[in-house]
Amino acid sequence: MTSHTLTTTEQASAPSTGDILSGLLHTLEGPDQARGAEDITVVGADPLVPSVHRLADAMSAAIGVFGRQTAALGELRGHPHQRVQVEAGAAIDQLMATYHTTLAGRSLGTLFDDPALLAHNDFYRTRDGRWIFLITTYPHLRDAVHSVLRCGLDKVGIARAAADWDAFTLEEAVCARGGAACVVRSRSEWLAHPAGRFVAQRPVVEIDRVADAPARPLAPVPAAQEALAGVRVLDLTHVIAGPVAARLLAQFGADVLHLSRPDRPDPVPMIAMTGAGKRNAYCDLRDEHDRAAFHDALGDADVFVHAYRGLARHGASTEDLVRRRPGLITLEYHxxxxxxxxxxxxxxxQLACSATGFAVEEWTDRPSLPPTYLLNDYLAAYLGAAAVATVLRRRATEGGSWRIRVTLAGVCHWVQELGLLTREDVIDLPRPGRTPFAALSTTATDFGPLTEPATPFTYSRRPVPQPGRRSPLGSAPLQWL
Structure with a gap:
């Protein structure tokens, strides 16, 4: 994959929406089997928001490919052939779902136990004139930042303390304490960095057959059931990318059992937003009893989604798991x-945007995140869920145990490869706000009425399913029903 950044002066080489769709399908299925781009229609295109990156085109393609891959799985099980249509504005809304979603009439950010944890996430100027992004989203991440900076628990205090550090020294110090921080780099700096070279050499979605196993054909399903009916998914994820991927699988019929450590829970608003259709059980793999229950559940699982480092220490690496459960599909987020x-x-x-040059390319009077604020989490969710649907179909005919990997930095790299728009073409566009481009939907939940962006695509010959029930953490046993 080339590391060259396209601009609008190089339109001949910039991929069209159809090219983007075909490229993603080739990544998922291989060039010999890829199909379906002709069955995906994207209505609208960039620029829709003041970003030099092709946010709507990238997200529309990821959504369209997910819709097409779930449809293909349904067709394997007896559903009629479906075309998929995506609205580019609805794709932008998906990137901003955390801002368009309200719970009981309140924005999600106001419902966190400590809203300042999110508010203090930002770019901070350092002594050497560089910028660093510091994450304080969770108490342990906040504590890591403050243990290094030894400052007050406020944004002004963080800024003053960061200004006494050199950027790379501060990055290493915070990460060494178990925190999350990243110096803002240019794209050329990132591609010269060992981590950047590693990411750039890999496709945006990595799919590997890691072991042999018999084929697992999927039984036909009636029209009233969704494409993933009967598929069991263990969901050991947190924050957004992994939870949203598993939520998409649940929406399209999978039986999803979400697992979380009781001492590191996601906030209730996040569970309400990402937990549709899932049951929620507590699981701490450091605990012998929980670990045994996890492996019992794994014995009947088709898919394991996770977003944690260090699972090998608990016998839960992909290699460990496929030995216990031949035919398992793992989806890893890194x-x-x-x-x-x-x-x-x-x-x-935000750290992936900072590292890869994305934040420099979005520069205003300082490094900037995209106007949607989030990018990689939602793109990664749709790409990973699309890959699961693809591999379920491949496993049904080819057999095998499979591993899917998606990285946030890799998603940034992929979007950058789609080319840059000129700043003059986008600078006067209005920034996206609380008013969405497309429809919102409201459903009753155990946490109160939840309003969120509607499913961003349609099928040609059947309705898309609605998200399922949201339930509290720990409200289900760690076992299949």
Whole structure:
């Protein structure tokens, strides 16, 4: 894959929406079997928001490919052939789902136990004139930042303390304490960095057959059931990318059992937003009893989705799991690549934008995140869920145990490869706000009425399913029903 950044002066080489769709399908299925781009229609295109990156085109393609891959799985099980249509504006809404979603009439950010944890996530200027992004989203991440900076628990205090550090020294210090931080780099700096070279050499979605196993044909399903009916998914994820991927699988019929450590829970608003259709059980793999229950459940699972480092220490690496459960499909989410130079370093959406040059390319009077604020989490969710649907179909005919990997930094790299728009073409566009481009939907939940962006695509010959029930953490046993 080339590391060259396209601009609008090189339109002849910039991929069209059809090219983007075909490229993703080739990544998922291989060039000899890829199909379906002709069955995906994207209505609208960039620029829709003041970003030099092709946010709508990238997200529309990821959504369209997910819709097409779930449809193909349904067709294997007896559903009629479906075309998929995506609205580009609805794709932008998906990137901003955390801002368009309200619970009981309240924005999600106001419902966190400590809203300042999110509010203090930002770019901070350092002594050497560089910028660093510091993450304080969770108490242990906040504590890591403050243990290094030894400052007050407020944004002004963080800024003053960061200004006394050199950027790379501060990055290493925070990460060494178990925190999450990343110096803002240019794209050329990132591609010269060992971690950047590692990411750039890999496709945006990595799919590997890691062991042999018999084929597992999927039984036909009636029209009233969804494409993933009967598929069992263990979901050991947190924050957004992994939970949203598993939520998509649940929406399209999978039986999803979400697992979380009781001492590191996601906030209730996040569970309400990402937990549709899932049952929620507590599981701490450090605990012998929980570990035994996990492996019992794994024995009947088809898919294991996870977003944690260090599972090998608990006998839960992909290699360990496929030995116990031949035919298992694992979907792994990483920030920087599981086996790369930064494989043991934590990361978030904003840090991937900071590292890869994305934030420099979005520069205003300082490095900037995209106007949607988030990017990689939602793109990664749709790409990973699309890959699961693809591999379920391949496993049904080819057999095998499979591993899927998606990295946040890799998603950034992929979007950059789609080419840059000129700043003059986008600078005067209105920034996206609370008013969505497309429809919102409201459903009753155990947490109160939840309003969120509607499913961003349609099928040609059947309705898309609605998200399922949201339930509290720990409200289900760690076992299949």
């Amino acid at each position: 920030a920087w690549g599981a086996e790369g130079p930064w494989g043991e370093r934590g990361g978030f959406d």
